[in-house]
Amino acid sequence: MKLNRKTVISLLLKALILVFLIVIINTRLSETVVEGTFEKGLVFALLALGIFISFRILDIPDLSVDGTFTLGVAVSVMNAFNGNPIQGILLAILAGGLAGCVTGVLITKFNVQPILAGIITMTALYSINLKIMDRPNISLYRKDTLFTIMEKYFGAHYKLITCGIVVLIAGALMFTFLKTQAGMSLRATGDNEYMVRASSINSDRMKIIGFAIANALVSFSGAMYAQYSSAGDTNSGTGMLVVGLASIIIGEIFFTRHTILNGILAAVFGAIAYRFILAFAMNLGMDSNYTKLFSAIIVVIAISIPAIKNYFTTFYKRVFKKGNGGAVDA
Amino acid sequence: MLKLENVSITFNANTVNERKALRNINLDVKDGDFITVIGSNGAGKSTLMNAISGAYPIDEGSIYLDGKNITSLKEHKRATRIGRLFQDPLRGTAPNMTIEENLGLAYSRGKRRSLMPGIRKKDIGFFREKLSELDLGLEDRMKTPVGLLSGGQRQALTLLMATIVTPKLLLLDEHTAALDPKTAEKVMELTERIVKKDNITTIMITHNINNALKYGNKTLVMSQGKIILEIEGEERKNMTVEKLMKLYSDNADDSMSDKMLL
Known part of the structure; x- marks a missing residue:
């Protein structure tokens, strides 16, 4: 990397944010909170990975996420409630993939606009989720979950270790997949559809596969979250799209180069960083009712940074640079 | 090799904007042919390419590649045997x-x-x-x-x-038109080298009449959705840009634009 002023400034800025985060973690948050935040961050890293596939790789906004997250919660919590926590997670992944296929088919075969297709799936899933759970919320109190099973093997930090292993496996699988022929076809579909069809790739099928993987991951995240918190709620998916998007955008501040590895790292790292920012805000006394508002604001700020930078530089040029007209000359 | 029988495409059929982009095109491309296609804007050159590649469905007629009827075959399936280059360099990668x-x-x-x-x-x-x-x-x-x-x-x-x-067939849709003259020449040379080496059957659209006569073994002139001239053999060897322009204005309803001289 060449060391010009711009890269130095951006590096310094990143270092500053990192130091700031670490200082907060060390001084403000207790050890249990830090561990809990890490765990939650890892659970939601799966969500961010799913959204990374639809938003970044396919470059299509997929709004079914709010529904498929709850679908994961519902399937996972019902199976765990009946004593099959691991089967619940596996079925949740499958169900999420199926729901993703529906969105994909709506977009490619029925020419429904992507945003509308997502909303349709999400709305339909609302009823389906209610039907699966049969009541608005379920507690897994005193029931076996993936985590209580893993406690025997991993000891004191079992939750953190379980989440870590799951995310590591999911990330590694995703990385490997995106480097295969099928994975490269998927990436190319989001990158240049003309080229893809001219290269004898069925772009419709690639999109459906992409949505299936994306929503399987989101549902996986929901399934993990339900067993992690030992409870399931039919409203738990609300706002998950924005949460996932916020995670990715935060991660991309640190992993700027557009490679697959960077994208995956950005999603995972961003999901964890997002939880820490949230934990800090709560620590400062933010009402927990504001979490969704908070994530919405983070997304707006993160997306508008380039525009704000632009206003700032033009302002700077106008005021401080001679010869460009403006205040100094006047 | 490639055969088009009575291929027609009409855009916005049954509306005031109805436009017949291709009218009963018949074309027989032989193995190893390198065909160049010229014609003014809107003559139907690109539509012809898109009909062959499957990007546009055709309204009438049939298309055969290697003896197989590919009329209803999807674009990505045809692409297994058809290579394609677009005018926009950004489209191909x-x-x-x-x-x-x-x-x-x-x-x-x-x-x-x-x-x-x-x-x-x-x-x-x-x-x-x-x-x-x-x-x-x-x-x-x-x-x-x-x-x-x-x-x-x-x-x-x-x-x-x-x-x-x-590929069985290579379709080049003004693939050098968006490049600067020097690069265009280089890409054109590369094209000829590769096509000759592997003896690829090729159809090339160009706005450059010099290139249309310089490369390939057959030249098609299109106007208003029809192939109005097919020039090959001796006739093509003795053909000059001026003669071709004359031939065109004798045969076509519209006159060739100055842009084509470039």
């Missing part, structure tokens, strides 16, 4: 993927995309060798995202991608 990844995708053309690695070790040497034939220094930048290349480099790479698995 995936910008966020590296040169070797783009080539890897093109190299699996016609095969089932499996869970095998996208780029195998043994392919890299082959890609490198193919890239060095382009003589653009791309063989040392195989890990560079294609989006960082110039238009000419991207078009040369697209040409390589379209021919790395030798």
Whole structure:
């Protein structure tokens, strides 16, 4: 990397944010909170990975996420409630993939606009989720979950270790997949559809596969979250799209180069960083009712940074640079 | 090889904007033919290409490739045997993927995309060798995202991608029109070299009448959705730009625009 002023400034800025985060973690948050935040961050890293596939790789906004997250919660919590926590997670992944296929088919075969297709799936899933759970919320109190099973093997930090292993496996699988022929076809579909069809790739099928993987991951995240918190709620998916998007955008501040590895790292790292920012805000006394508002604001700020930078530089040029007209000359 | 029988396409049928883009086109392309196509804007040249490649469904007629009826075959299925280059250099490559990844995708053309690695070790040497034939220094930048290349480099790479698995038919839709004259000439030379080497049946649209006569063995002139002239053999050898212009204005209803002289 060449060391010009711009890269130095951006590096310094990143270092500053990192130091700031670490200082907060060390001084403000207790050890249990830090561990809990890490765990939650890892659970939601799966969500961010799913959204990374639809938003970044396919470059299509997929709004079914709010529904498929709850679908994961519902399937996972019902199976765990009946004593099959691991089967619940596996079925949740499958169900999420199926729901993703529906969105994909709506977009490619029925020419429904992507945003509308997502909303349709999400709305339909609302009823389906209610039907699966049969009541608005379920507690897994005193029931076996993936985590209580893993406690025997991993000891004191079992939750953190379980989440870590799951995310590591999911990330590694995703990385490997995106480097295969099928994975490269998927990436190319989001990158240049003309080229893809001219290269004898069925772009419709690639999109459906992409949505299936994306929503399987989101549902996986929901399934993990339900067993992690030992409870399931039919409203738990609300706002998950924005949460996932916020995670990715935060991660991309640190992993700027557009490679697959960077994208995956950005999603995972961003999901964890997002939880820490949230934990800090709560620590400062933010009402927990504001979490969704908070994530919405983070997304707006993160997306508008380039525009704000632009206003700032033009302002700077106008005021401080001679010869460009403006205040100094006047 | 390629046969078009009574192919017609009408845009916005039964509306005030109805336009017959292709009218009863009959065309017989033989193995190893290199056909150049000229005609003014709106003559139906690109529509012809899109009809052959499957990008536009045709309203009437049928298309045969290698004796097989491909009229209702989908675009991506036809692409297993048809290579294609567009006028826009940005269309032929995936910008966020590296040169070797783009080539890897093109190299699996016609095969089932499996869970095998996208780029195998043994392919890299082959890609490198193919890239060095382009003589653009791309063989040392195989890990560079294609989006960082110039238009000419991207078009040369697209040409390589379209021919790395030798296609039955190569469609070139004004593939040098968006490049500067020097690069255009270079890409044109590359095209001829590759087409000759693998003896690829080719159809090329061009706005450059000199090129239309210089390259290939047959020239088609299109006007208002019809092929009005087919020039080949002795007639083509003695053909000059001036004579062709004269022939055109004698045969076509509209006059050739000045733009075509470029």
